[in-house]
């Protein structure tokens with residue numbers, strides 16, 4: 672079953688935080704990408720029923736977003752700052768949140784199941800305050816998937832995680848996306864590139880592109896180049912190019928950049944989601 676958004680808008684007074692968003696999101700990992708103020712948080716808060724939309728229609732099968740209680744039963748949510756309950760043990764926090772979710776039967780069993788899914792069984796008696804950032808995010812996922820929701824919404828999934836934790840956490844997200852709709856919102860293009868099947872790019876409340884990751888990357892096809900330069904030339908050229916990234920190669924640098932007409936020695940390269948995203952942002956300035 673798919674999550675369908677049709678012409679969804681949200682106004683805060685005169686601010687149009689979302690304008691006419693129409694999207695269909697199938698089972699799998701779906702990324703929301705956009706700069707600050709694009710409307711990602713507003714959209715996630717509407718999907719989790721923390722905010723109401725101003726206009727439009729959202730549905731999942733027979734359930735529509737005017738049926739708030741039913742929608743809440745569909746959704747698991749991991750907000751950005753999930754680090755509450757520092758003095759409580761992992762299993763106590765999950766039991767507490769399971770009660771709040773209205774899960775009455777077999778709570779112990781359900782908690783054991785989600786702890787196994789996020790690989791935290793052996794830490795269940797630890798206090799939240801004793802866990803690493805990555806483990807706290809995993810407790811966050813555990814509470815989000817309690818009750819087996821069809822739609823899981825995660826804000827900035829890997830913010831504040833170290834590189835190893837980030838890789839482990841991405842693997843967990845991919846596993847969740849095998850059976851559920853998992854929507855993540857992030858500034859980190861690599862999180863989406865490495866975990867998502869599809870993504871939507873928002874800017875200033877508008878949906879500017881959506882589709883499969885490789886389709887979004889292909890939007891910059893023919894416009895992405897690399898150029899190798901000496902250290903002396905590096906500082907000269909980076910100001911004149913729309914640099915995507917650069918790294919050291921031998922004594923000089925390799926620069927990856929966007930251009931319609933590149934310098935003579937540049938080499939055309941295949942495109943990534945980040946290229947497509949930066950190309951779209953450059954166009955919508």
Ligand SMILES: Nc1ncnc2c1ncn2[C@@H]1O[C@H](COP(=O)(O)OP(=O)(O)OP(=O)(O)O)[C@@H](O)[C@H]1O
Nearest residue numbers: 683686687688705706707708709710711712713714
């Ligand atoms: N409660 C509110 N009242 C007024 N304006 C708001 C409110 N919440 C969000 N906005 C405005 O709506 C727009 C979209 O904000 P939103 O937080 O959804 O963007 P975002 O893409 O999540 O950005 P960030 O990545 O910085 O969190 C912004 O212009 C923001 O200032």
